[in-house]
Amino acid sequence: MADFELPPSYTTASNDLRSDTFTTPCPEMVQAGLGASIGDAVYQEDVDTIRLEQTVAQLAGKEAGLYCVSGTLSNQIGVRTHLTQPPYSILCDYRAHIYTHEAAGLAILSQAMVVPVVPRNGNYLTLEDIKRHFVPDDGDIHGAPTRVISLENTLHGIVYPLEELVRIRVWCLENGVKLHCDGARIWNASVACNVPMRQYGELFDSISICMSKSMGAPMGSVLVGDLKFIKKANHFRKQQGGGVRQSGMMCAMALWTIKDNWKAKLLHSHQLAHELAEFCVEKGIPLESPADTSFVFISLSQAKMDPDVLVKKGLKYGIKLMGGRIAFHYQVNRDTLEKAKQAIWEAFEYAKEHPFNSEGETKIYRSESTEKVDVNGKPIHDIKTYKY
Numbered sequence: 109m110a111d112f113e114l115p116p117s118y119t120t121a122s123n124d125l126r127s128d129t130f131t132t133p134c135p136e137m138v139q140a141g142l143g144a145s146i147g148d149a150v151y152q153e154d155v156d157t158i159r160l161e162q163t164v165a166q167l168a169g170k171e172a173g174l175y176c177v178s179g180t181l182s183n184q185i186g187v188r189t190h191l192t193q194p195p196y197s198i199l200c201d202y203r204a205h206i207y208t209h210e211a212a213g214l215a216i217l218s219q220a221m222v223v224p225v226v227p228r229n230g231n232y233l234t235l236e237d238i239k240r241h242f243v244p245d246d247g248d249i250h251g252a253p254t255r256v257i258s259l260e261n262t263l264h265g266i267v268y269p270l271e272e273l274v275r276i277r278v279w280c281l282e283n284g285v286k287l288h289c290d291g292a293r294i295w296n297a298s299v300a301c302n303v304p305m306r307q308y309g310e311l312f313d314s315i316s317i318c319m320s321k322s323m324g325a326p327m328g329s330v331l332v333g334d335l336k337f338i339k340k341a342n343h344f345r346k347q348q349g350g351g352v353r354q355s356g357m358m359c360a361m362a363l364w365t366i367k368d369n370w371k372a373k374l375l376h377s378h379q380l381a382h383e384l385a386e387f388c389v390e391k392g393i394p395l396e397s398p399a400d401t402s403f404v405f406i407s408l409s410q411a412k413m414d415p416d417v418l419v420k421k422g423l424k425y426g427i428k429l430m431g432g433r434i435a436f437h438y439q440v441n442r443d444t445l446e447k448a449k450q451a452i453w454e455a456f457e458y459a460k461e462h463p464f465n466s467e468g469e470t471k472i473y474r475s476e477s478t479e480k481v482d483v484n485g486k487p488i489h490d491i492k493t494y495k496y
């Protein structure tokens with residue numbers, strides 16, 4: 109599978125394995141933005157914003173969509189809209205972004221208790237995991253009944269088996285529980301499992317569909333659901349400061365990603381990730397989870413690898429790493445893959461002589477960039493690892 113050719117000025121992300129959020133807009137995408145509508149989206153007068161909302165909603169087989177400037181906002185208002193009378197709780201995977209990386213939004217914005225669950229199979233929550241931690245609304249005044257279950261697909265790059273989603277959906281319908289999907293990488297799941305987005309739409313009451321991750325748009329997500337739900341979500345979006353004005357340019361750029369050959373782009377990133385995972389297995393480098401899609405999760409704690417050493421080995425070969433998560437996207441090329449193999453191998457070998465005993469889970473993301481620049485654009489290599 110050939111690399112995607114991009115003009116030099118648009119290849120700043122070709123060596124960036126920190127996250128698929130670092131993809132840069134290509135010339136055609138920027139061109140699409142320049143020709144965008146310029147209406148006020150709060151008054152629902154912007155054609156390209158409405159076009160994106162309707163396109164994504166139709167793809168997911170939902171009545172309506174709502175453009176949100178971030179996946180965090182889309183998740184938070186998506187869950188909030190399902191909630192009415194506290195006390196209530198949200199059940200999710202203990203690694204879920206909505207629990208670990210949205211700054212306690214569920215507790216503060218939704219006044220919800222979160223019940224984080226460790227999947228017994230180590231990869232994804234099953235119906236049995238859910239039943240063990242479900243809080244029924246049975247009149248017991250001690251509990252916070254489970255009102256929403258939020259599943260992430262993919263989570264850490266792991267695809268959710270469709271049959272498990274069906275089991276969970278049927279149970280949720282029987283028990284009056286709403287089902288939300290954090291679909292930051294649902295495009296990856298769709299193409300990896302050959303499951304149309306519409307089929308996922310049938311299984312969830314709401315889905316937050318990111319345009320800014322593997323799809324490569326500069327920003328934004330679309331929350332999809334039935335019309336009544338989206339109308340109320342719009343109310344919460346405004347409340348949380350997400351009502352934006354001339355969003356047409358961003359939405360036209362996001363629309364372009366759907367018109368472009370997104371499946372080939374995502375499959376390219378999956379292929380590179382699979383090759384890196386194979387390399388790690390061959391070399392005895394432990395992985396945390398299966399590389400089903402575009403992410404490879406190296407188990408730094410098991411390998412006793414220091415994330416800072418790994419980041420520095422990456423810089424030695426001119427690639428950008430952040431920690432144990434190696435995130436591929438369509439702009440990464442094979443040259444970067446080979447450099448990543450070398451950097452990871454050297455960090456792994458170094459750890460044999462200099463084992464790094466983290467006091468617990470080493471965070472896979474960072475809040476500060478190793479590529480932070482000053483006002484003159486001069487990089488500040490200020491590598492800080494948040495170790496716990």
Ligand SMILES: Cc1ncc(COP(=O)(O)O)c(C=O)c1O
Nearest residue numbers: 129178179180181205290292320
């Ligand atoms: C799984 C997942 N959900 C939600 C988000 C939030 O998206 P955003 O960074 O656009 O707020 C992210 C981060 O990009 C993510 O990885």
Ligand SMILES: C[C@H](O)[C@H](N)C(=O)O
Nearest residue numbers: 126127128129209473
């Ligand atoms: C964690 C961070 O917010 C982003 N979702 C990422 O995947 O890089």
